[in-house]
Structures are given as structure tokens and as C-alpha cells.
Amino acid sequence: MDSCVCAALAARDHDAAALHISYGQRTEERERQSFLAICQQLGIRNKLVVRNEALHAIGGSALTDENIAVPESHAIGHDIPVTYVPFRNAHFLAVAVSWAEVLGAGKIYIGAVEQDSSGYPDCRPRYYEAFNRVIKAGTKEGNIEIVTPLIAMRKAEIVRLGLELGAPFDLTWSCYSRQDRACGVCDSCVLRLRAFQAAGAKDPISYATLEQCI
Ligand SMILES: [Zn+2]
Secondary structure, rough: OOOHHHHHHHHOOOOEEEEEEEEEOOHHHHHHHHHHHHHHHOOOOOOEEOOHHHHHHHOOOOOOOOOOOOOOOOOOOOOOOOOOOOOOOHHHHHHHHHHHHOOOEEEEOOOOOOOOOOOOOHHHHHHHHHHHHHHHHEEEEEEEEEEOOOOOOHHHHHHHHHHHOOHHHOOOOOOOOOOOEEEEOEEEHHHHHHHHHOOOOOOOOOOOOHHOOO
């Protein structure tokens, strides 16, 4: 949902192009489907869909290693959870910067959220400040900049902003563990459900556990 709101902002303010990277995560098929549907809805025609083989081969995360279970959400905000994919966002950003150089794009939007999220180290503002210095030093013109419009927002604020922008939440996928129906109990599902609840809005996707409860 953060990526979708971020894409809606980029598409509102710029001639946006969109990047999707599958990295052997459990829900990669479903996420790619969502990416394509969201791009269509937002009118983003220039798309790049690629695979990163390294992150799955390296493993070390519940998202990319079948031997590590995706935990039910018990302790959001305490330690870095096992769903952290080691240094993942640097892989994404490296691809985005390469593509931006070829396109002549000046900004790279990423929907990282610092607080009110799972506590991943590659979602902190100083990480993006440092990455911007790397881009300046390592690209031809040095004029590409990563922007993180959601980084300081609460999740409920992101929901409200998305609703204002007409972001297609019904097409998004957040669940870490299932592709048929969102599980409702992983960190990502729980954070999303809480965000919609706090915003006083209804999450338009359906959940396996919530249905079982009814
Ligand atoms: Zn889930």
C-alpha cells in the first residue's frame, strides 16, 4: 500500500515510470500482478519488470527462505524481524538508479516508512541521505535524487493520503505469506489493518482469518 500511494503521488506530479523487482519472495507472483494492475490504473505506461536472483540465493529472511516461517505479528517495533531481507532496498535502488540514468529521470520515489512499520534498517532517513551521496558520486551527471515522501508519516496518514489521491488500494498486496487471500496475521497484514482502522476507512481487500472469525 505504501508503494501504491507513492506511485500515485509520482504519477500526479511527474511523467512517471515504474519498476518492479521480484526477488524470490513468497508472494512474488501476486505482487507482480498487483504492480501491473496499479500501473494500468494510474496510467503509467513505462514499466520495467526484472528479477533479482541474488536475494533468494542468499536467503536469511522469512520472505525468501522456506525454512524460516513468516511469524504471526506479536512484537512489531521491538527487534528487526525475520522478515527483513538483508540490504534489499539497496538492490532495488541500484536498479532504479541505473534505469533513471538511461531514462534521464531526475527523481526516484520509494515508499519507505520509518516509524509505524516493521523496523527495517533500510527504511531510515539517514540511509537514503547516504544513498543520495553515493548516487551523486557514482553517476554520470550526479543529478538523480531518491525521494521518500512517506518516510515520516504514520500508516493511517498514508491511508488517508491514498484515499485523497484515489490510489487503488483494492489492487494492492501487502501479505507476506499468502497469495490467494491475505492472511490477516503477519506483520504486514496487521500493520495494514491497523492503518485502515485508525484512518476510519475500510480495507477493500479480503482476509482469510477475518472471514474465519465472522
Ligand atoms: Zn499476511
